[in-house]
Amino acid sequence: MVHQTEDIQDVQDVVRRPPAADVRADESATDDATAERRGRPRISRSTLAGLGFVAPLAVYMVLFYVYPLVENVSMSLHRFTRATYVTGEAPFVGTDIYREVVGFDAFWPTIGQTAVFVVVSLAFQYTIGLALAVFFQRSFPLSGVLRGLFLVPWLLPIIVSGTTWQWMMDADSGVINRLLGVVGVDPVWWLNADHALWAVIIANIWLGIPFNLVILYSGLQNIPTDLYEAAAVDGAGPWRQFWSITFPLLRPVTAITLLLGFVYTLKVVDIIWIMTTGSGSSQTLATWAYSMAFGKGSSAIIRYSEASAVGTVLLLVAVAMGFVYLAVQRRQEA
C-alpha cells in the first residue's frame, strides 16, 4: 500500500514509454542499415548498450513476473493434488479444471459477490475520497493535521483494523449495534452468512478512503487556481466550478485512481479473511482462491489446480481493466 504513489508513476512511465522505444528502434535500424552497406553486418554499439541497459529489467521481469504467471497457468492445466505436488507427476488435463471450477455451485455467486464488493467499494471510496479532497483543498487552521488523521486507516496494520472491525460488528455486544440501539434500530447480525458481504464492504471502504483522498488531493493541486478565479469572475458558484473545472480536469487522475483501486480491491484477501474467513456471502474470487490453495476456511481439501484456475481468472480480469485504462488514457490524449 505504501508504494501506491510510486506505482502511479510507474504506470504513467509505461504509458509514455512506447514512443521513446520507437525512436530508439528507428535509430538502431539506421545504424544497421549503415553497417550492412559497409558489408560488415554487426550489431551496433548503441544497440548493444541499449540491450545491456534493458537486460537487468528484462531478467527481473521474466524471473519474478513472467515465470510465476506461466507456472500459475500451467498449474491450472495440470491436475495437482497434495500427492502429485510432491511427486510432480500431475497429468495434463487441458481445460478440464476450468470447466470444473465454473461448474462449482459457488462459482457464479462468488463472481457476483466479487463484482458487488469491487463496484460498491470503489464507488464509495472514490466519492468520499473526492469529497474530502475538495474539502481539504481550502486551507483552514489544523487542516493539515486533520488530513493526516484521515491517513490512519492506511497506516494501521490490517490485522489490527480487521480485528477491530470484527469486534465493533459483534452481533451481541459490538459498539455498532449499541449505537444502532440508541437510535432505536434493531441489532444487526453483521457477520452472518447474509450480511457478511456488506460488513466487509463497509470495512473495505473505510480502508480505501485515504488512498483516494491522497491521490485526488494531489490531483487537485495541479489544477491552476486562475481557472477558479476566472470562473468566479464569470459568476460560477462552487457547484458549477466543481462540475465544470474540478471534475473534468481531474479525469486523468480519476482514471488512474479507479484502475489502481479496482486492482487492489479485486485482490483483497486480508481484511475479509480476518473478519469472516471468507464465509457466507463474503467469499470473493481472491478469498476463494486462497482457501483452496491452502486448504483453509471454506475449502478443507487442498485444491492447488482449482485455486490456480481462479487465480488466472482474477489475472485476466485485472489485465482487461488495464486495457480499459489504456483505452481511456488514449482517448483523453487524442
Add this chain to the structure above:
Amino acid sequence: MITKSIRRTGLAATAVLAIVSLAACGSDSNGSAAGDGEPLTTVTFWDPYPQYDDSSDWAKYVESCAPEGTTLERTATPNGDILNSLTSAVREDNAPDVVLLDNPAVPDAAVSGLLASSDDVDLDIGDADENLAGPGLIDGKTYGVPIGANTLGLYYNADVLKSAGVDPASITDWASLDDALAAVTADGSSGITFAGIAGEEGTFQFLPWFWGAGASLTDPGSPEAVEAGQLLSDWIGEGYAPKSAITDNQSASWDLFLTGDYGFAVNGSWFAKAATEQDFEAVMMPIPAKDGGAAPVPTGGEFAVAPTHQSNAQAHYDAANEVIDCLVGNGNQVTTDDQLGYFAANAEERQTQIDADAIWTPWADAITNAQGRTSDLGADYTGTSGALSAAEQASLNAAGDEDAVSQAFAEAASSVSQ
C-alpha cells in the same frame, strides 16, 4: 499457489543469478548434497507450538533430544500451516527429520507420500491406547506415534450456575442442558461459548454433539446429524450462545468464558490448568450425549512423524528414530506431556499423571472414551470434515430455522458423496 511460485522463483533465481543470500535461505542445512551414509550434524524438528519461543522450557527440552554429535534445530509453525510447509519441504527433499503433526492430518500426509512408514523408521507405538494411536495406522503400517492426547469437555462457571439455581449434577443429557441454559440466561447471565469457526477447529468442537446424537462420519446427512446441528442452531436462535460463535476459534470462545458472564463453555483439556486460576470457580464435566451419558469426544494432539527423504535417507531416519524415542519412548512421554499439558497416550502412564494432579481426575473417562477423528474414514476425513464444517456454519446462521438446518446437512451429504 503463492508459496509455490515464490519458492520456485527463489530456486530459479538461485540457479541463474547465483545469489548467495537467496541460496542460504532456500538450501537445507542437512547437506542433502552430501553422499549417502554421511552422518548428520544438524537435526531439524518442527512443531505447531509457536507459543513456546526459543528460550522456553519446551524448546530446551526438545533440543536436549538431539542425537549424539548433532544439534537440533527447532522451528515452530502455526498448526494450520504445518502440513502445507511440509508438503513443499518434502517436494524439495529438505524436509525436517521429525515433525509433530496434528493427528487428523496424519492420514492425509501419509497417503500423499509425505511420511516414512514403519518399514523405514522404527516407529514403535508401543503400548499407546488403540483409540489414540489410531490416526497413525494406515493400511497396516505405522506412520507416526502419538506424543500424547487432549480432548474436549464442558466447563461450567459454578458461581453462575449457583446464582441461577442450577445443580450441575442435574445436567445429564441435551434436554437438561437446555433447561440449564434457559435458567442461566433467565437469571441475567449468558449461556454457553463454543468455537463454530469454519474449518477443522469448528468440526473438532462439533463432533461431541454429532457423535453424541448417534451420527456417524460415514453419513453426515443422517437425521441424527441434523439433530446435532439443530441443537447448536437453537442455541443461537434462543440467544443461549453468542452469535460470534460462527467466527470464534477456541481461544476466542475461551476468552468469552473467562469474562465470567457465561455459564458454560465447550473447550479443551489444555485449558484445565488455566481454569483453576480464575476469579470464579470453573469446573469441567463430560459433554452430555443426547439421551444421557457422556458423549464420545474427539481426540486431539499431535503425532511424531518422520517425513520422507531422498538423499541420505537412512541417516535422516536414524536421527528421527532417536529423537522420537527420546520424546515418547519408555517413560519419557509423561515428561513431554507435562510440558504441553497433554495426557500420556498410554493408560498406565496416564494414570500416573492423573494421580499426581487432581485437576485431571474429571478428564480420565473422557480421554479413555475419546474417538479418533480419522478412525472411520482415514484420509477421506479431510473432505467430510469440510462438509460438516459448512453444514455447521449454515446451521448457526439459520439461528433455529429447521428447514435451513436439514438442508445444510443434506448438502453436506451430497458434497461428500460426489
